[in-house]
Amino acid sequence: MIPIARPLMGPEEQAGVAETLMSGSLAQGPRVRELEERFAAFIGVPHAVATSSGTTALHLALLAAGVGPGSEVITVPFTFIASATSILYTGARPTFVDVNAPDFCMDPGLLEAAITPRTKAVMPVSLYGQPADMPAISEIAERHGIAVIEDAAQSHGAAIDGRRSGTWGQGVFSFYPTKNMTTGEGGMITTADSDLADWARLRREHGMKVRYHHDVLGYNFRMTDVHAAIGLAQLAKLPAFNARRTEIAARYSDALRGVVVPSLRPGVTHVFHQYTLRVLKRDAFAERLRERGVGTGVYYPIPVHRQKPLLDLGYGDESFPVSEQLTEEVLSIPVHPGLSDADVDTVIEAVNATAAELGAHPESRVAA
Ligand SMILES: Cc1ncc(COP(=O)(O)O)c(C=O)c1O
Numbered sequence: 001m002i003p004i005a006r007p008l009m010g011p012e013e014q015a016g017v018a019e020t021l022m023s024g025s026l027a028q029g030p031r032v033r034e035l036e037e038r039f040a041a042f043i044g045v046p047h048a049v050a051t052s053s054g055t056t057a058l059h060l061a062l063l064a065a066g067v068g069p070g071s072e073v074i075t076v077p078f079t080f081i082a083s084a085t086s087i088l089y090t091g092a093r094p095t096f097v098d099v100n101a102p103d104f105c106m107d108p109g110l111l112e113a114a115i116t117p118r119t120k121a122v123m124p125v126s127l128y129g130q131p132a133d134m135p136a137i138s139e140i141a142e143r144h145g146i147a148v149i150e151d152a153a154q155s156h157g158a159a160i161d162g163r164r165s166g167t168w169g170q171g172v173f174s175f176y177p178t179k180n181m182t183t184g185e186g187g188m189i190t191t192a193d194s195d196l197a198d199w200a201r202l203r204r205e206h207g208m209k210v211r212y213h214h215d216v217l218g219y220n221f222r223m224t225d226v227h228a229a230i231g232l233a234q235l236a237k238l239p240a241f242n243a244r245r246t247e248i249a250a251r252y253s254d255a256l257r258g259v260v261v262p263s264l265r266p267g268v269t270h271v272f273h274q275y276t277l278r279v280l281k282r283d284a285f286a287e288r289l290r291e292r293g294v295g296t297g298v299y300y301p302i303p304v305h306r307q308k309p310l311l312d313l314g315y316g317d318e319s320f321p322v323s324e325q326l327t328e329e330v331l332s333i334p335v336h337p338g339l340s341d342a343d344v345d346t347v348i349e350a351v352n353a354t355a356a357e358l359g360a361h362p363e364s365r366v367a368a
Helices: 011-023 030-043 054-064 082-089 108-114 134-144 194-204 225-255 282-291 308-313 321-329 341-358
Strands: 047-051 072-075 093-096 119-122 147-151 170-174 187-191 208-210 275-278 330-333
Touching (some): 030 047, 030 225, 047 054, 134 147
Parallel strands (some): 072 119, 147 170
Antiparallel strands (some): 275 330
16 A cells, blocks of 8 residues: 655754764754754744644644733634634634635635734635735734734745745644654744744743742743754655655646645645645545555544634634535545655556546546
C-alpha cells in the first residue's frame, strides 16, 4: 500500500538527536534558538517563537493579539479542529465565513460582513499548502483594526508573488510528523513585531525571565531541543521536499481525468502539503483506491462548526454550503516526497481507472 503520508528521516536527523541526547540540553535550549533563527530567515521575518505544537502556537498567537473572553475571531469551517479550539481556549468565540471551492481557502468577499464590534482577529487557513488570499484579507483586517493570524500549519514555504506564508500579521506553523517538515511534535509563530515576539516568549515559559520570578501568568508551551534537532535537519531538506511535492503534483494535474484537480490562484507557490481531489461517491472511491494499493485521506469529513465540542455554541442553523459540499467530496492522494516515480504511475492509473468506473465529477476535465 502506498501510504498517504510518511515522514522522511535520515542520518542527519539521527545524528542531530543523538548529539542532543548526549549534550545535556534536553528541554528548550540552544537548538530551539537556532531553529527559530533559521526558520525566521527561511520564512522572511525577523522573529520566530517555537512552541510544543501548532495548537499551542495558535493559542499563544491569539493571546498575543489580545483575544480573550468577549472577543470573536473569524475563521473557516473547512479546516482542522485546532483552528477553532485554539480560539475557544482563550475564552473567545469562533465565528465562521465560508471558503472558495477552487482554492479551499477563506472567501475574502465574505469577510467584511462577518466583522462585528467584538471581532478581534481573523484567522485564515492556508489549507493543503496553498496560501489563503492574504493580501485581500490583510487589507480588510487593517481597515477594521483587527489582527491577522494566518494558520499556516500546512504551508511551510508557500508564497504569493514570492512573499511567503507566515509574513502577514502572525503566522502559525505546525511540525506534526505528516507536515512538509516535522520536529515530531512542534509549532512556530512568525512575526515582524518584536514586542509581540517577546510577549509570546515570556508566556511560553511560565511568564518568567529570571528563574522562578514569574511576572505574568504563563504556560509551558516550550519545544524541546531534541525536537528542534530533528527540525534543523528537516528545515535544511524542506526546499528539496517541497520541490519533489510540486513535481509529483504537476504530474498528477497533467494526467488525472474525471476528478477535480487542485487549482492554483495566479502568483501562488503551492507546496502541496496535500494533493486533494474532488470526486463523486467519495467513500467508494477511497475504497477502490485502497483495493488498488493506494492510501488516501479525507481532510476533513465534518465542518468544524458541526463538530461536537462546538455544538453548544449554537451554529446549528448556520450554513456554509461550500464547506459542507467539500466535506463530502474531498479525497487526498499521496504526494509526499518519499514516493517513487513508479508509485506516482500507480496512483495515476488507480485514480483514472476508479473515476472511469464510478463516473466523472461534473466539474472535472474528462478528455484524455
Ligand atoms: C490547519 C491546521 N491547524 C492547526 C493544526 C495543529 O497543529 P498541531 O497538530 O501541531 O497541534 C494543524 C495540524 O495538525 C493543521 O493542519
